[in-house]
Amino acid sequence: MSDRTVISVAGTPGYDVVVGRGVRHQLREALPPAARKVLIVHQPTLGAIVNDLREELLADGSLEVLLAEIPDAESAKRVEVAAFLWQILGQADFTRTDAIVGFGGGAATDLAGFAAATWLRGVEVVQMPSTVLGMVDAAVGGKTGINTAEGKNLVGAFWSPRAVLCDLDLLDPLPRNELVAGYAEVVKAGFIRFPEILEIIEADPERAVDPSTPEFRRTVELAIRMKADVVGEDFREAGLRETLNYGHTLGHAIEHAERYQWRHGAAVSIGMMFAAELSRLAGRLGDDAVERHRAILTSLGLPTSYRAGAWSQLLATMQRDKKARAGQLRFIVLDEIGKPTVLQAPDQSLLFAAYQEIAEEQAPGGVIRVGAR
Ligand code: GLY
Numbered sequence: 001m002s003d004r005t006v007i008s009v010a011g012t013p014g015y016d017v018v019v020g021r022g023v024r025h026q027l028r029e030a031l032p033p034a035a036r037k038v039l040i041v042h043q044p045t046l047g048a049i050v051n052d053l054r055e056e057l058l059a060d061g062s063l064e065v066l067l068a069e070i071p072d073a074e075s076a077k078r079v080e081v082a083a084f085l086w087q088i089l090g091q092a093d094f095t096r097t098d099a100i101v102g103f104g105g106g107a108a109t110d111l112a113g114f115a116a117a118t119w120l121r122g123v124e125v126v127q128m129p130s131t132v133l134g135m136v137d138a139a140v141g142g143k144t145g146i147n148t149a150e151g152k153n154l155v156g157a158f159w160s161p162r163a164v165l166c167d168l169d170l171l172d173p174l175p176r177n178e179l180v181a182g183y184a185e186v187v188k189a190g191f192i193r194f195p196e197i198l199e200i201i202e203a204d205p206e207r208a209v210d211p212s213t214p215e216f217r218r219t220v221e222l223a224i225r226m227k228a229d230v231v232g233e234d235f236r237e238a239g240l241r242e243t244l245n246y247g248h249t250l251g252h253a254i255e256h257a258e259r260y261q262w263r264h265g266a267a268v269s270i271g272m273m274f275a276a277e278l279s280r281l282a283g284r285l286g287d288d289a290v291e292r293h294r295a296i297l298t299s300l301g302l303p304t305s306y307r308a309g310a311w312s313q314l315l316a317t318m319q320r321d322k323k324a325r326a327g328q329l330r331f332i333v334l335d336e337i338g339k340p341t342v343l344q345a346p347d348q349s350l351l352f353a354a355y356q357e358i359a360e361e362q363a364p365g366g367v368i369r370v371g372a373r
Helices: 023-030 044-059 079-091 106-121 132-138 176-192 195-203 214-233 240-245 248-257 264-281 287-299 308-324 348-356
Strands: 005-009 015-020 037-042 064-069 099-104 124-129 143-148 151-158 163-167 330-336 339-344
Touching (some): 015 023, 015 214, 023 044, 023 124, 023 163, 037 079, 044 064, 044 099, 064 079, 079 106, 079 143, 099 106, 106 124, 106 143, 106 151, 132 176, 132 214, 176 195, 176 214, 176 240, 176 264, 176 287, 176 330, 195 214, 195 287, 214 240, 240 248, 240 330, 240 339, 248 264, 248 308, 248 330, 264 330, 308 348
Parallel strands (some): 099 124, 124 163
Antiparallel strands (some): 005 015, 143 151, 330 339
16 A cells, blocks of 8 residues: 555644555555444445455454445435434444445445434545545545535535545446546646646646556546535635636536536636636636637547527526525636636626637537446
């Protein structure tokens, strides 16, 4: 385990994000020493690895290990699935000193975190993300929750994990399109904080998204460091954390328009292109930086345009989201690469003009659809 990288997240208490190959085997050390029971909440595709992990934990002799297989992706984030976990915890007499492990993509870690936040008013959770998106975003920062019929993430809690183990071995079998879509959040970290990420992609986009390369590892670690720094400073999203929403305001509206059949990163990619154009039209960002967005996203196979006729629908969704948060329409824009800021209540004509810059006759295909390999 010599090649592991430890990234600390500040807080009371803080915690470590451990990145490296094989770090899942550190799970016992990451659990609370006093725990006598552990519930591993995992997605179906991870069943074989989970059984091995269970054997490892049982070898310790001091733990009872329970497994809960949950549905894939967003269908895990339902109150019925949370109730299924509460039932297991209740029947197993889980106490405050026991612990939950979230093992899977962002939906699995969000749900496991939510179960941990709510059981006995809070038990410890160790997150083991198995996707790029989970490692660089969902599993770090303590946002947990489930969806309701009225919208995504409407029920939840800020609940920090005890540790996050990012085992890069888990990424090797993933379909390329899933890696690329998850990598959009790494690119975001390049645009809003660490231009080094952009330089690495520009040098060789194929190597950047290949989990076997040092370039991939470096960029993923930088993205995690960014997230760790931001949530360490602003856990409850009073200010700085909002900058992580770069590309997400329009991105969420696109996900909604596509009935959540698009990968999150694909929608965010278009959202970032829109945010860059908006930054330029607002007189903040230069042409070169905007074209850099287009070139980098395109070089990775990520989409940068969306249907010309969709604007009024997208705007209505963004307005509704805004109302749900009792605020004004706000976009994260860039003053320059690495310098995000908030653009509050921009003029609708400015928004429309920015959209015209990314509008196409047809929606793009390829990488974006859930299930496309
Ligand atoms: N995914 C954005 C955040 O954690 O704040």
